[in-house]
Amino acid sequence: MEIKVLRNILDANDQMAEQNxxxxxxxxxxxxxxxxxxxxxxTTLMLRTAEALKDKARMAVIExxxxxxxxTVKLMESGVTxxxxxxxxxxxxxxxxxxxxxxxxxxxxxxxxxxxxxxxLICPGEFDLGEYKKIIIASTPEGEDKPHKYPLMxxxxxxxxxxxxxxxxxxxxxxxxxxxxxxxxxxxVEMFPISGTRGHGIDKWADWVLKNLVKYRINRA
Amino acid sequence: MEIKVLRNILDANDQMAEQNxxxxxxxxxxxxxxxxxxxxxxTTLMLRTAEALKDKARMAVIExxxxxxxxTVKLMESGVTxxxxxxxxxxxxxxxxxxxxxxxxxxxxxxxxxxxxxxxLICPGEFDLGEYKKIIIASTPEGEDKPHKYPLMxxxxxxxxxxxxxxxxxxxxxxxxxxxxxxxxxxxVEMFPISGTRGHGIDKWADWVLKNLVKYRINRA
Numbered sequence: 001m002e003i004k005v006l007r008n009i010l011d012a013n014d015q016m017a018e019q020n021x022x023x024x025x026x027x028x029x030x031x032x033x034x035x036x037x038x039x040x041x042x043t044t045l046m047l048r049t050a051e052a053l054k055d056k057a058r059m060a061v062i063e064x065x066x067x068x069x070x071x072t073v074k075l076m077e078s079g080v081t082x083x084x085x086x087x088x089x090x091x092x093x094x095x096x097x098x099x100x101x102x103x104x105x106x107x108x109x110x111x112x113x114x115x116x117x118x119x120x121l122i123c124p125g126e127f128d129l130g131e132y133k134k135i136i137i138a139s140t141p142e143g144e145d146k147p148h149k150y151p152l153m154x155x156x157x158x159x160x161x162x163x164x165x166x167x168x169x170x171x172x173x174x175x176x177x178x179x180x181x182x183x184x185x186x187x188x189v190e191m192f193p194i195s196g197t198r199g200h201g202i203d204k205w206a207d208w209v210l211k212n213l214v215k216y217r218i219n220r221a
Numbered sequence: 222m223e224i225k226v227l228r229n230i231l232d233a234n235d236q237m238a239e240q241n242x243x244x245x246x247x248x249x250x251x252x253x254x255x256x257x258x259x260x261x262x263x264t265t266l267m268l269r270t271a272e273a274l275k276d277k278a279r280m281a282v283i284e285x286x287x288x289x290x291x292x293t294v295k296l297m298e299s300g301v302t303x304x305x306x307x308x309x310x311x312x313x314x315x316x317x318x319x320x321x322x323x324x325x326x327x328x329x330x331x332x333x334x335x336x337x338x339x340x341x342l343i344c345p346g347e348f349d350l351g352e353y354k355k356i357i358i359a360s361t362p363e364g365e366d367k368p369h370k371y372p373l374m375x376x377x378x379x380x381x382x383x384x385x386x387x388x389x390x391x392x393x394x395x396x397x398x399x400x401x402x403x404x405x406x407x408x409x410v411e412m413f414p415i416s417g418t419r420g421h422g423i424d425k426w427a428d429w430v431l432k433n434l435v436k437y438r439i440n441r442a
Contacts, residue, residue, distance in 0.1 A: 037258045038367055121340065141388065
């Protein structure tokens with residue numbers, strides 16, 4: 001019984017995700033869905049990405065949280081266009097929430113929209129939001145066993161950002177073992193070791209984002 | 222419609238939680254539900270707690286994961302009685318899963334059962350498992366804003382362990398601000414700053430566990 005209801009919810013979600021995809025294709029906006037654990041560095045990556053893409057692409061962030069608007073305030077204070085979704089207890093964003101957010105963004109003035117999903121390595125992976133690319137951020141203090149424990153997201157992500165590389169001397173994180181695990185379960189994934197607080201590795205990551213924006217627009221031309 | 226179904230699920234869960242509570246009361250076993258983000262240090266805390274309680278109380282761990290049995294292997298290799306629940310994609314443990322696990326543990330030889338819930342700061346907070354105490358582990362690299370973003374668990378936990386205190390010199394974590402936030406939303410909560418990898422702060426935490434075991438048994442005598 002519960003499975004049937006869940007299937008109905010997912011069907012409705014997929015239809016709405018398709019509507020989002022069509023809306024964005026019309027505006028030539030690439031949307032990227034960003035997943036991570038709580039505190040892995042999603043907002044810091046958004047701030048660094050905005051800095052790196054300045055004068056190259058116009059970006060906005062849709063900020064998903066169970067409660068509060070701390071991150072949206074941070075982004076807006078740095079001059080990044082941002083909009084907050086509060087799920088009021090909900091553990092993921094769905095395509096309907098994103099649709100409402102899209103209708104409240106200045107779509108004619110944007111090239112890229114990042115969705116900072118709710119901090120959760122499980123539920124958000126089940127919901128297509130209409131995005132072009134899916135990103136997972138892992139952070140070194142979390143340990144290298146996370147892909148074994150939360151396989152879905154690591155298997156379907158297009159890129160995996162390894163954040164908090166500056167903490168490597170102080171934590172038990174075997175980056176070779178982690179990389180082997182992720183590339184073993186997901187052959188197409190690209191890996192980006194970075195330090196969000198220090199700014200290391202952001203250039204390569206931003207290049208990948210821009211390269212994908214070009215690809216996205218060629219495919220839709 | 223979805224809300225009605227969710228309510229039915231929660232009612233069924235609560236009935237099963239009550240059965241767990243009765244079963245454990247009969248055996249005078251205290252059960253503790255442990256919540257945290259992925260990689261915050263749940264298993265390390267379990268290992269340290271088992272060390273500290275050796276010769277004082279007989280403990281077992283029910284290990285919840287979306288996939289894999291890495292942590293159960295770790296615990297068993299250290300001589301800790303442990304049993305694995307794999308949720309196969311599910312984002313939380315429910316009381317029925319715990320009931321099955323309880324029936325597979327040597328209940329006549331135990332004083333305390335810890336439930337290491339799925340790494341997730343949202344969904345597990347909704348499900349009563351029949352536990353006597355609820356614990357949340359926060360870790361310093363996650364940042365001090367987590368209680369604002371994931372308020373439910375921080376509001377209803379009986380104790381909050383702050384792990385990875387050894388990383389304090391390298392991360393942005395204001396422990397005073399964090400403590401003020403948590404005690405502001407949850408007046409009865411007890412705070413335990415620890416370093417799981419170094420073993421700092423474990424004695425006080427273990428004392429609290431033992432003190433609660435005594436209370437639990439007096440209330441049920």
